[in-house]
Amino acid sequence: MVTSRQVAQLAGVSQATVSRVLQGSLRVSGDTRQRVEAAMAQAGYRPHAAARAMRTRRSGTVGVVVADITNPFYPQLLEAVSHALDAAGQRMILWNAGGPSETSALEAIGEGSVDGLVFTTITEGSDPLEEALQQDQPVVLLHRGLESARCDQVTNDNVAGGRLVAEYLAGHGHERIAYLQGPELPSTSRHRERGFRERLAELGVALAPELTVRAHFSHDSARRAMRGLLDRQDPPTAVFCANDLTAFGAVDGALSLGSHVPEDVWVLGYDDIEMASWDSFDLTTVRQPIAEMARTAVELLLERIDDRSLSPRRRKFPSELVVRGSTARAPVPVRAVDR
Amino acid sequence: MVTSRQVAQLAGVSQATVSRVLQGSLRVSGDTRQRVEAAMAQAGYRPHAAARAMRTRRSGTVGVVVADITNPFYPQLLEAVSHALDAAGQRMILWNAGGPSETSALEAIGEGSVDGLVFTTITEGSDPLEEALQQDQPVVLLHRGLESARCDQVTNDNVAGGRLVAEYLAGHGHERIAYLQGPELPSTSRHRERGFRERLAELGVALAPELTVRAHFSHDSARRAMRGLLDRQDPPTAVFCANDLTAFGAVDGALSLGSHVPEDVWVLGYDDIEMASWDSFDLTTVRQPIAEMARTAVELLLERIDDRSLSPRRRKFPSELVVRGSTARAPVPVRAVDR
DNA sequence: CCTCGTTGTGTGTACGTATTCATGGAACGG
DNA sequence: CCGTTCCATGAATACGTACACACAACGAGG
Numbered sequence: 104m105v106t107s108r109q110v111a112q113l114a115g116v117s118q119a120t121v122s123r124v125l126q127g128s129l130r131v132s133g134d135t136r137q138r139v140e141a142a143m144a145q146a147g148y149r150p151h152a153a154a155r156a157m158r159t160r161r162s163g164t165v166g167v168v169v170a171d172i173t174n175p176f177y178p179q180l181l182e183a184v185s186h187a188l189d190a191a192g193q194r195m196i197l198w199n200a201g202g203p204s205e206t207s208a209l210e211a212i213g214e215g216s217v218d219g220l221v222f223t224t225i226t227e228g229s230d231p232l233e234e235a236l237q238q239d240q241p242v243v244l245l246h247r248g249l250e251s252a253r254c255d256q257v258t259n260d261n262v263a264g265g266r267l268v269a270e271y272l273a274g275h276g277h278e279r280i281a282y283l284q285g286p287e288l289p290s291t292s293r294h295r296e297r298g299f300r301e302r303l304a305e306l307g308v309a310l311a312p313e314l315t316v317r318a319h320f321s322h323d324s325a326r327r328a329m330r331g332l333l334d335r336q337d338p339p340t341a342v343f344c345a346n347d348l349t350a351f352g353a354v355d356g357a358l359s360l361g362s363h364v365p366e367d368v369w370v371l372g373y374d375d376i377e378m379a380s381w382d383s384f385d386l387t388t389v390r391q392p393i394a395e396m397a398r399t400a401v402e403l404l405l406e407r408i409d410d411r412s413l414s415p416r417r418r419k420f421p422s423e424l425v426v427r428g429s430t431a432r433a434p435v436p437v438r439a440v441d442r
Numbered sequence: 443m444v445t446s447r448q449v450a451q452l453a454g455v456s457q458a459t460v461s462r463v464l465q466g467s468l469r470v471s472g473d474t475r476q477r478v479e480a481a482m483a484q485a486g487y488r489p490h491a492a493a494r495a496m497r498t499r500r501s502g503t504v505g506v507v508v509a510d511i512t513n514p515f516y517p518q519l520l521e522a523v524s525h526a527l528d529a530a531g532q533r534m535i536l537w538n539a540g541g542p543s544e545t546s547a548l549e550a551i552g553e554g555s556v557d558g559l560v561f562t563t564i565t566e567g568s569d570p571l572e573e574a575l576q577q578d579q580p581v582v583l584l585h586r587g588l589e590s591a592r593c594d595q596v597t598n599d600n601v602a603g604g605r606l607v608a609e610y611l612a613g614h615g616h617e618r619i620a621y622l623q624g625p626e627l628p629s630t631s632r633h634r635e636r637g638f639r640e641r642l643a644e645l646g647v648a649l650a651p652e653l654t655v656r657a658h659f660s661h662d663s664a665r666r667a668m669r670g671l672l673d674r675q676d677p678p679t680a681v682f683c684a685n686d687l688t689a690f691g692a693v694d695g696a697l698s699l700g701s702h703v704p705e706d707v708w709v710l711g712y713d714d715i716e717m718a719s720w721d722s723f724d725l726t727t728v729r730q731p732i733a734e735m736a737r738t739a740v741e742l743l744l745e746r747i748d749d750r751s752l753s754p755r756r757r758k759f760p761s762e763l764v765v766r767g768s769t770a771r772a773p774v775p776v777r778a779v780d781r
Numbered sequence: 782c783c784t785c786g787t788t789g790t791g792t793g794t795a796c797g798t799a800t801t802c803a804t805g806g807a808a809c810g811g
Numbered sequence: 812c813c814g815t816t817c818c819a820t821g822a823a824t825a826c827g828t829a830c831a832c833a834c835a836a837c838g839a840g841g
Contacts, residue, residue, distance in 0.1 A: 104554075104797095106796095106797055106798085107797070107798065107799095108797075108798095116820075116821085117820065117821045117822075118797090118798080118799095118821090118822095119799080119800080119820075119821060119822080119823095120819085120820060120821080121798095122797095122798065122799055122800080123799090123800095123819095123820085125798090125799090126799075126800095130818070130819060130820085131819075131820085132818090132819060132820090135819080135820080149549065149552035149553045150553060150797085150798075151496070151553060151554050151796085151797050151798075152492075152495075152501070152550075152553040152554050152555040153491075153492045153493075153495035153496040153501065153554055153796085153797080153798095154492075154496050154796070154797035154798045154799095154826090155797080155798055155799080156491075156492035156495075156798095157490070157492040157493050157496055157796090157797080157798075157825095157826050157827065157828090158797080158798045158799050158800085158825080158826060159798085159799070159826095160826080162491070162492065164535070164555075172517045172520055172521055172524070173514070173517045173518055173521055173716065175512070175514060175517070177517075178511045178512045178514070178516075178517050179512055181511055181536075181538070182511055182512055182538060182539075185511070185536065185537075185538045185539075186538075186539070189546075194535050194550065194555065195535060195536055196503070196533050196534060196535050196536075197520075197524065197534055197535075197536045198524075199520070199521060199524045199525075200521075200524075200525070204528075207528075210488065211491075211533065213488035214488045214489060214490060214491040215443075215490050215491050215492055216491040216503075216533065322716075322717075322720060326721075351720065351722070354722065355720050355721035355722055356721075358721040358722060359721045377512065377661075378661075381661060381690065381694050382665075382694035382695075382697040382698045383690070383693065383694055383697060383722040383723065384722065443827095445826095445827055445828085446827070446828065446829095447827075447828095455790075455791085456790065456791045456792075457791090457827090457828080457829095458790075458791065458792080458793095458829080458830080459789085459790060459791080460828095461828065461829055461830080462789095462790090462829090462830095464828090464829090465829075465830095469788070469789060469790085470789070470790085471788085471789060471790090474789075474790080489827085489828075490826085490827050490828070492826085492827080492828095493796090493826070493827035493828045493829090494827080494828055494829080495828095496795095496796050496797070496798090496826090496827080496828075497795080497796060497827080497828045497829050497830085498796095498828085498829070499796085
């Protein structure tokens, strides 16, 4: 390995001068700078990251935690996060899967392996998060928020999104509406549900308890739940799913029973990931500006890394209903009118 | 930040002893060990990663490069890689997107930010890779290989996979077969095509040049290509796609023109990612053992990090045809018989 | 009782960088 | 021509850890 000291010797200067050239310091003559740069190129010099990190107390690396990278929502989020970090010259350490990863990520920040963390899948009652916040570590919550946490948070207006769906379904005359919930803890689940229920109630449409079913955020789980709903004697005419992935599961559940979407049942999702626009699903869904939210989260985090004294900021992005073929083809499902 | 020296003071021992406890060294009395551990817990001590990395010349981090994380194949690969790295106590830095990421990753290895690299999307003519190999840096190629590269490689037997598809289609009487190729450079593309063509030729089935079309590894690009094929006066009766993602695009392209799969046209993919088994696609495809390959790649890389003198190893995993509804429903497409 | 090996611990150092402080010379004003 | 300012550069140091080496205490074997 080539060190700055060796480069210095090669260029006939001191190690300090090499370091100055590396930092782009102004206190170096043009002549010297050229000699040093030539020496660096000739020797194939690369500064040693660990040594630099030790001296500067900065790793140049940011950690990102996702719950399930095979849920296609997260790759889209990660792509944008990754791009923003690249642009800022930061590296990205990725943690996947719920279990020990959260703790592991917070250990990493304690060890200085990362300068800050983006949590995309935080849930209530995370002790390690509390601890990190008490130590004033730079942390941003993206996608899922946490009311009680005093830290930067970037979320979608999930309550508003839920309301949009309620309004849309009620406005099209649906009366037997099912809600395919996600897990209990994530704020996204809770807020989407709250907005949905609120607005339905305001519009005088009942949400039958027996048509409210819970599924994991997975295709398979949603598919099963959907089959359960459609097997009823009084199946729903529309199903609002907690996110797009579960909506795909619902569509496939319907398909597996020979039901057609939207002729037999409307299906709606949330997120508007790319796959939602594929012909096979053509899914009506609530769009959240994924890339923009990711960029914002990175921006906030990098600011906070530079200045930990900033007071916590919350950015809530608007949601928008995107109507597609999973609801649009029939103005009102026949059975919804018949009943 | 708490240092080992402060812990030492708290425990009434020297810094060296704290370090020894940290390393699990045997040369520490039970009594001392307990005192030190208590002090570490009390002070909330975390060893400083950069300092440790500087001393040990190990970052405890591995880099992984993927071409496009929104291609659902890669999250599945990454999940397995990530899991294997977790189990080995290694962290994962992720690079996404083709452009500068390859170079950036190889810079990282030069700086000691990562101990080794997994490339999933290498292509012919990568200068930085050549350089890294000359410097004897630990590198493993996963998924895509490179004939010329003297390094560990973990691939699927893509030639055999291509042959399986050829045999299957020829065996079911298809005569107008289209091939929806991927990009030119990736070894996966080339090998799948080679096996496919070879076996078709052996079986005396022609692959019409006008039915061989090129698409990017994206849904949209494949969808367009498929529409082009189906718009012909003499459309194919079966389409073999370079991977599952493009097969989904092909299915959706057919759907968008009112064609039915498999009644009007058979569609086959490659990879057998999870989505291939979803009802909407129900895709016949060639399975490669993704998770097993990922585990193997990590294993080889960690071995090589420990011993760079190992001679390059190549592991080729078998492929297997998985027949599903995108081909199976009709034994032989009607039009294939008519012509 | 005197070696000698073993065990537990402390002292000192090196890893490679960024930065502070010191220094010598050039530029400049009077 | 001298004193002062400014600039380019070098010497020295600290970051926190792991480890080589030294050493004291101790028991065993002669």
